[in-house]
Amino acid sequence: MREIKILVAGAGASGMMAAIRAAGLGGDVTLLEKTKSAGNKLLLSGKGRCNLTNTEDLDRFLKRFSKNGDFLRDAFKKLFxxxxxxxxxxxxxxxxxxxxxxxxxxxxxxSGVLSVLKKELERTGVRVVYGAEVSGAGIEKGKVSCVKLSGGKIILCDRLILACGGASYSFTGSDGSGMEIARSLGHRIVPLRPGLVALKTKQGYPRRMEGLTLRNIRLKFSSGNTQILSETGEMVFTSSGISGPLVMTLSGRVIDMFEKNGKACVEIDLKPALTCQQLEARLLREFKAGAKKGVRNVLKTLLPLRMASLFTEIIALDPMKKCAQIKQEERERIISFLKAFRMDISGSAPVEEGMVTRGGVSLKEINPRTMESRLVKGLYLCGEMIDIDADTGGFNLQAAFSTGYLAGESAVLSA
Ligand SMILES: Cc1cc2nc3c(=O)[nH]c(=O)nc-3n(C[C@H](O)[C@H](O)[C@H](O)COP(=O)(O)OP(=O)(O)OC[C@H]3O[C@@H](n4cnc5c(N)ncnc54)[C@H](O)[C@@H]3O)c2cc1C
Structure with missing residues (x-):
């Protein structure tokens, strides 16, 4: 019997895994990668350390997806x-x-993760062609029949697996072109938005604290009646707003809230371990001990120096005022700043700068049991280009590997 000829577009985590699985099951597989190397984004992942998965149990794992996590149940049954x-x-x-x-x-x-994948591509006999940019696909009688490359070349195939990634960090090769191919084949693309991304603020304070990391703080984002509370953790000021793990994790939900209501604000709790009363007691102690010192000097014990200077300015407090002279009303201003340093959100960095792309090929048009398109026979879609995205922690790569694995297997085993 003739081997099934499978083309995979994109040598990222999902495409490599799809190709390995399909070839391992006997498919005749060619992996087409538009750049000159495989796994460019994979190499960057986890700050070069690659957080490839997470050992959470299935239900908790699925909750880490911004929505649509349930779509992945079948893929995770195959490879979790x-x-x-x-x-x-x-x-x-x-x-x-x-x-x-x-x-x-x-x-x-x-690089260790990539090296395993590359060896496995070789072992299973996958042909990898670099510098091969897929620009479209041909369909005959509702079924994929060939792909078109940017240079005009046409390659015949029985199945096509699109694994072209999202639309961020485009220098790695994933620039959203895969979604355009899917769109040209009739698929609906859920609008692309950045995920795991820095947020911008209306106020200019962050610029003055750029690079300053705040540890053990908590964030509260709100708009109208909606509130999003973070865990205790870390954030960093950027030239135009806020970033860091706590911000990135919640950014998707905050952007949705901002877009829905046209506004949102953040309050930074700089002392989440202390109640207002405990904080007041602490301030009274510090002010008593440093009665003759300027208030800014004492605040340095509670805040990073750069912040202490700005802080007195924001709450209009003379930084040199002696602690002994601080009135109750001023102390209350200090406490409310420490517990809820408020800034208005004005948007986010663009999709290009998101660690993941939210949106993508609509899941309604993909069969979750096979990853095959419901619109075009022989077309499979996997990885970040479909409308799936998750929190940081290894969830996105697991989704890419699992959907790729399932797409590769289904491409060979489907009739
Ligand atoms: C800085 C950074 C750090 C990250 N860290 C982590 C982490 O630690 N853990 C985690 O779980 N997730 C992490 N992610 C997210 C994760 O890397 C991605 O979700 C994952 O790589 C997506 O895999 P993919 O195969 O779908 O797409 P990609 O890895 O983006 O691969 C797509 C491939 O397709 C190729 N391609 C695109 N268009 C075409 C075309 N038309 N023809 C041919 N080839 C094409 C591209 O060149 C690329 O090689 C990180 C992302 C970033 C940006």
Missing amino acids: NRQLMDFFEQRGLGLKVERQMRVFPQSDRS
């Missing part, structure tokens, strides 16, 4: 976190589990 870890460990890559159940290579190098 344990199986993915086994895949790499059995091929010689030692893994470790860090805080918040994040899984990394023991070597702390994403």
Whole structure:
């Protein structure tokens, strides 16, 4: 029997896994990658350490997706976190589990993950063609029949797996072109928005504190009656607003809230471990001990220096005023700043700067049991280009690997 000829577009996490699975099951697989190398984004992931998955149980894992997590149940039945870890460990890559159940290579190098995938592509006989940009696909009788490359070349195929990634960090190759191909084949694209991204503020204070990291703080985003509370953690000021783990994690929901209501604000609780009463008692103690010192000097014990200077300016307090002279009303102003330093959100960085792309090919048009398009037979879609995105912690890569694996398997096994 003739081997099924499968083309995979995109050599990222999802495309490589799709190609490996399809070739492992006997498919005749060619992987087309538009750049000159595979796994460009994978190499950047986890700050170069690649947080490839997370050991959370299935239900909690699914909750880390901004929506649509349930769509992944079938893909995770085929390849979930344990199986993915086994895949790499059995091929010689030692893994470790860090805080918040994040899984990394023991070597702390994403290149180790890529190296396993490349060896596996070779072992399973996948042909990898670099510099091959897919620009479209041909359909005959409702079924994929060929792909078109940018240079005009046409390659015949029985199945096409689109694994072209999202639309951020376009220098890695994933620039949203895969979604355009899907659109040209009739698919609806849920509007692209940035996910895991920095937020901008109306006020200019962040610029003056650019690069300053605040640890053990808590954030409250609100708009109208809606509130989004963060856990205790870390954030950083940027030239135009706020970023860091707490901000990135909640950014998608905050952007949705901002777009819905046309406004949103953030309050930074700089002392989440203390109630207002405890904070007042602490201030009274500090002010008593440093009665002859200027208030800014004492505030330095509670805040980073750069912030203490700005702080007195924002609440219109003379920084040199002696602590002994601070009135109750001024102390209350200090406390409300420390518990709720408020800024207005004015938007976010663009999609290009998001760690993930939200939106993409509509899931309504993809069969979750196979990843096959419901519109075009023989067309499969996987990875970040479909309307799936998650929190940081290894969830996005697991989704890319799992949907790729399922797409590769289905492409070979479907009739
Ligand atoms: C800085 C950064 C850090 C991250 N860290 C993590 C992390 O630690 N853990 C985690 O879970 N997630 C992380 N992510 C997200 C994760 O990397 C992505 O979700 C994942 O790589 C998506 O895989 P993919 O295969 O769908 O797409 P990609 O990895 O983007 O691969 C798509 C591939 O398709 C190619 N391509 C595009 N268009 C075409 C075309 N027309 N023809 C041929 N080829 C094409 C591209 O060149 C690219 O090689 C991070 C993202 C970023 C930006």
